[in-house]
Amino acid sequence: MKIAYIIYSGALKYGTANNFNENEDLLPFLQQKGLDIVAEVWDDPEVNWAKYDIALLKTPWDYHEKFEQFNLWLDKIQSLKLKLLNDYELVRWNMDKHYLSEVAAAGFDIIPSIFIAKGWNDDLKPFFEQLGADQLIIKPCISGGSKNTLILDKSLANENKAQVVELVSAGDFILQPLMPQIQEGEWSFIFLNGTYSHTIIKKPKAGDFRVQQIFGGTIEVAFPEQTYIDIAGKLAATFAPDALYTRVDGLMVKGKFMLMELELIEPFLYLSYHEQAVERYYRALLEQVERTK
Known part of the structure; x- marks a missing residue:
């Protein structure tokens, strides 16, 4: 089974811990274990995706910045019948913080959240009351790495509004209390x-x-x-x-x-923070490969 190990073309910003760098050492580890696995940049137009059986998402860390393109890429590799890890339905569901x-609704405790839709242009003050907090975090529903994530202060709600309106012009956002x-x-x-x-x-x-x-x-x-x-x-x-x-x-x-x-x-x-985690990852991946055969 040929596996595409999906990365992106940008910098990988996590360092080494406990003599293992997840971004640099995991792929060689999996290759040394005998897996037929090769790194591929997800938006590289030169990649022949048809030659792969599995696409393993590892560091496509710019997908939220190229959201439409990423969705088209998912559609493409799905049409080629590649198995995606994690699977297509799950990835699409998890992309949006809605x-x-x-x-x-399933009864789990989450940080209290309010969603505001693209194009919102109203009063910020009620959100502080609804969430019972003097400071709120606002972030895009489709985001990563704290991009466009801000703290809003109740005392500055009027001043903050113009900035929030500008942000929300690009898409839906989620508001949550700044939890101490x-x-x-x-x-x-x-x-x-x-x-x-x-x-x-x-x-x-x-x-x-x-x-x-x-x-x-x-x-x-x-x-x-x-x-x-x-x-x-x-x-x-x-x-x-x-x-x-x-x-x-x-x-x-x-x-x-x-x-x-x-x-x-x-x-x-x-994976470098538990002595067995890298091996566990390999074993879990091997199980997924066996299910694909």
């Missing part, structure tokens, strides 16, 4: 073929809310209580039952796990 409404628990860390539970692998906590640098390393955030290994693993596992099993990889991100709020996002398209999986 999926969080479905998660909430982000300073304690965002939890990421990683599952491979539905089986729990490991957990890390990402913390922002002092004075920031963004947990990504490129903004000065830090990462540490976490050992959560089984109760929280079970909740994250139920989310994975409910919404991504056949996924090769699932990352469940959220905060601990008064002893309760509250979902921020399900990462099912191209998440960094922090």
Whole structure:
């Protein structure tokens, strides 16, 4: 089985941890294991996709910036009958943060959220009241890497409106309270073929809310209580039952796990933060390959 390991043409911004760099070392590791797997840039017009059996999404990190093109690419490789990991339906569902409404409707705890539609032009103040917060986070429904993500302050709602109107002219946005628990860390539970692998906590640098390393955030290994693993596992099993990889991100709020996002398209999986995680990833991928034969 020939596997296309899907990347993008931009920079890969995560470094080495515990003598393993997920962006640089995972592909050679999989090749050394005997898999017929080759890196391909998803929007490279020279790629002959028909020669592949499987497309494994790893770092197509600019898909949200080329959203229409990415959807056309998905349509193309689906028409060629490539198996996509994760699968087409799941990826399309996960692209737009409106999926969080479905998660909430299923009875799971999520960070309180309000969606505003493209072209919105109204008063910001009611959102602070509805979400019970003096500061809100606003971000695109189709986004990644904290792009176009802002903090809105209730005392500056009138001043912020023009900026928000400009942002929303490009697409739908989601509003959420700026949760103080982000300073304690965002939890990421990683599952491979539905089986729990490991957990890390990402913390922002002092004075920031963004947990990504490129903004000065830090990462540490976490050992959560089984109760929280079970909740994250139920989310994975409910919404991504056949996924090769699932990352469940959220905060601990008064002893309760509250979902921020399900990462099912191209998440960094922090494979270097557990001594068995890289091997687990390979075994999970091998199972998916065997199912394809």
